Amino acid sequence: MTKNKHSSFTKGLTRQQLIEIDTCTQCGECIRNCPVQEVTGDPSVSPPEKIRMFREFIKATEGLKARLFGTEQIDRQLLEDFTKAVFECTTCGACSKACTVGIDTQRLWPMLRREMVTKGLGPIGPQAEMPEAIAETGNPYRKPSLDRFRTWFPEHIEVSDKAETGYYAGCTGAYEAQPMVRGDVLVLNAIGAPFTMLSHEKEVCCGFPLFITGQHDMLSGLVNDLVEAYKAKGVKTLVCSCPCCVNIMARDWPLFYKKDLPFRIRHITQHVNDALQHQKIRFRKTVPERLIYHDPCYLSRGVGIIEEPRDILKSIPGAELLEFDRNRLDSRCCGAGGAARKVFHENAIKMGRLTIAEAVRKKADRLILSCPACYAKVNEAMKDYPEKILITDIMELMSEVVERVNT
Amino acid sequence: MDMLLLVVSYLVYALFCARLAFHALVWLRAENQLKVHTRTSADSLRIIAITVIDLIFFRKLFISSKMVWLGSWVFHISFFFVFLRHLRFFLEPVPGIVTLLQPVGKIAGYLLAASAAYLFVIRTAQGIRHYVSRSNLFIIALVFVISASGVLMNGFFSPDLVVIKEFMLGILTANPADAPENIIFLVHFLAFLVLIPFLPFHVFTAPAITFESVRREENLFLVMHDKK
Numbered sequence: 001m002t003k004n005k006h007s008s009f010t011k012g013l014t015r016q017q018l019i020e021i022d023t024c025t026q027c028g029e030c031i032r033n034c035p036v037q038e039v040t041g042d043p044s045v046s047p048p049e050k051i052r053m054f055r056e057f058i059k060a061t062e063g064l065k066a067r068l069f070g071t072e073q074i075d076r077q078l079l080e081d082f083t084k085a086v087f088e089c090t091t092c093g094a095c096s097k098a099c100t101v102g103i104d105t106q107r108l109w110p111m112l113r114r115e116m117v118t119k120g121l122g123p124i125g126p127q128a129e130m131p132e133a134i135a136e137t138g139n140p141y142r143k144p145s146l147d148r149f150r151t152w153f154p155e156h157i158e159v160s161d162k163a164e165t166g167y168y169a170g171c172t173g174a175y176e177a178q179p180m181v182r183g184d185v186l187v188l189n190a191i192g193a194p195f196t197m198l199s200h201e202k203e204v205c206c207g208f209p210l211f212i213t214g215q216h217d218m219l220s221g222l223v224n225d226l227v228e229a230y231k232a233k234g235v236k237t238l239v240c241s242c243p244c245c246v247n248i249m250a251r252d253w254p255l256f257y258k259k260d261l262p263f264r265i266r267h268i269t270q271h272v273n274d275a276l277q278h279q280k281i282r283f284r285k286t287v288p289e290r291l292i293y294h295d296p297c298y299l300s301r302g303v304g305i306i307e308e309p310r311d312i313l314k315s316i317p318g319a320e321l322l323e324f325d326r327n328r329l330d331s332r333c334c335g336a337g338g339a340a341r342k343v344f345h346e347n348a349i350k351m352g353r354l355t356i357a358e359a360v361r362k363k364a365d366r367l368i369l370s371c372p373a374c375y376a377k378v379n380e381a382m383k384d385y386p387e388k389i390l391i392t393d394i395m396e397l398m399s400e401v402v403e404r405v406n407t
Numbered sequence: 408m409d410m411l412l413l414v415v416s417y418l419v420y421a422l423f424c425a426r427l428a429f430h431a432l433v434w435l436r437a438e439n440q441l442k443v444h445t446r447t448s449a450d451s452l453r454i455i456a457i458t459v460i461d462l463i464f465f466r467k468l469f470i471s472s473k474m475v476w477l478g479s480w481v482f483h484i485s486f487f488f489v490f491l492r493h494l495r496f497f498l499e500p501v502p503g504i505v506t507l508l509q510p511v512g513k514i515a516g517y518l519l520a521a522s523a524a525y526l527f528v529i530r531t532a533q534g535i536r537h538y539v540s541r542s543n544l545f546i547i548a549l550v551f552v553i554s555a556s557g558v559l560m561n562g563f564f565s566p567d568l569v570v571i572k573e574f575m576l577g578i579l580t581a582n583p584a585d586a587p588e589n590i591i592f593l594v595h596f597l598a599f600l601v602l603i604p605f606l607p608f609h610v611f612t613a614p615a616i617t618f619e620s621v622r623r624e625e626n627l628f629l630v631m632h633d634k635k
Binding site for chain 2: 019
């Protein structure tokens with residue numbers, strides 16, 4: 001094993017995060033909720049083990065012995081093991097919810113990833129290509145910018161040049177979960193209020209994949225361009241259906257924009273639930289089915305959107321809403337999170353199948369999702385899997401059953 | 408021997424302070440200010456109340472595992488009362504509250520040994536499906552040795568308490584007194600000296616992190632909603 005000298009491991013961490021690292025009791029209770037543990041059973045990639053390893057790095061570079069006698073060399077293998085462990089995580093935040101002292105791991109893991117990126121050890125595999133892909137095509141999948149809306153956007157729907165409501169489709173929805181974003185637009189159209197969108201060249205990545213993989217260099221530029229573009233279109237409310245996009249918009253865009261945003265961020269279920277309550281749309285048919293709703297990690301634990309999707313589903317005539325054993329703030333990751341799904345594909349497929357299996361066991365007719373990454377990965381997980389269930393995005397379903405109320 | 412114990416005690420204490428200071432230095436030197444953007448509600452009394460309940464009753468551990476909670480809660484509460492009971496060796500005159508708590512502290516001593524043994528067994532028995540921290544097992548084993556030797560002194564091999572107090576006050580005032588000639592006491596005292604450098608930091612930092620966690624959870628709804 002080769003050994004390398006390293007500089008500080010704490011430069012990118014906040015004071016609270018440094019204290020959190022010291023506060024982990026190593027009790028291991030978080031492991032009960034960790035989806036990666038559930039499918040790998042490997043404690044070496046567990047939350048407490050990651051924290052233990054990172055403590056070793058801090059100790060070797062900034063501990064008492066390091067200060068008195070100089071920085072210690074850190075075993076290269078240990079650095080690589082840690083990097084793999086922290087990038088294998090789906091950053092779902094279930095460990096944070098279970099943490100007996102309340103460490104904000106959903107925030108901590110991306111920051112530890114960033115530390116490894118600055119040390120040249122991360123990101124892993126295709127994640128490393130994302131900055132270049134985004135710079136060239138506007139999306140992390142390196143798909144043509146021209147196809148961002150062309151393949152799914154309903155031709156009959158008119159988008160205003162300027163409007164108070166803006167809609168951001170997001171890369172994963174536009175390229176990997178088109179029924180979802182198509183549903184979004186159909187429902188927005190049914191609501192009736194004009195809405196605007198950026199052009200396919202200007203609607204670029206929200207920055208979440210870069211943020212979550214610790215590659216922060218481009219973030220300020222991306223965020224600034226997007227915010228200014230929506231501002232120029234007169235947007236007062238920016239609506240988006242992707243939980244990851246919504247999360248970074250609500251939590252981190254103000255930080256990278258360096259001031260409060262000139263518009264508010266709304267998840268599409270909030271927007272549509274309001275429209276239902278204000279009777280701007282109504283149901284034109286019943287759905288006599290048992291629906292089971294999966295809470296996306298970055299929507300529930302991330303930004304607290306929990307009841308709106310349920311309110312919408314419960315209001316559908318004929319529908320019965322079922323719950324997963326782990327729901328709301330305790331929901332189990334479907335495997336698609338944290339940009340890990342493209343690298344640790346097998347883990348993601350296994351996690352997706354756990355979601356499918358439970359939905360089937362509960363005799364649901366339809367699995368309702370509200371995240372494009374969940375939508376893409378759970379559909380992929382169902383291929384070659386004996387358990388089958390109809391998977392539908394919440395707005396895909398709504399677009400089939402609502403119509404405008406003519407006043 | 409007395410001087411040796413005195414020197415070792417000071418060394419351990421100095422090492423502990425240095426360790427604490429260097430951790431604090433790392434915290435203070437934090438440069439990144441990329442904090443989560445959250446709106447906060449004004450209901451800080453509720454946040455404090457939940458934090459206090461979380462800290463006193465280990466609410467989250469209770470939700471996670473009743474079996475671990477039982478051992479862990481008894482362990483920490485007993486440790487607290489045993490600590491209070493031991494203040495009689497460091498304070499002169501002994502405050503009334505410390506005298507009053509002696510019977511409770513005595514029972515806590517027995518419970519501490521029992522809960523340490525219980526935690527050691529269940530942590531070890533959890534096997535490969537669960538995370539077992541070797542440092543935690545070491546600390547639990549050390550606390551078991553300390554508490555079991557305390558129980559032995561209390562029930563079977565009573566040392567001269569006056570000599571112990573003179574010895575402890577001698578350490579505090581840098582005025583060495585004769586060490587008690589009781590082998591169980593020496594085991595008890597030396598095991599405690601070993602424990603000090605290994606004291607986990609959560610003992611000091613958990614209140615702040617738990618408070619922040621409760622605040623975050625209570626304000627989660629406000630990230631995307633105008634009001635509760």
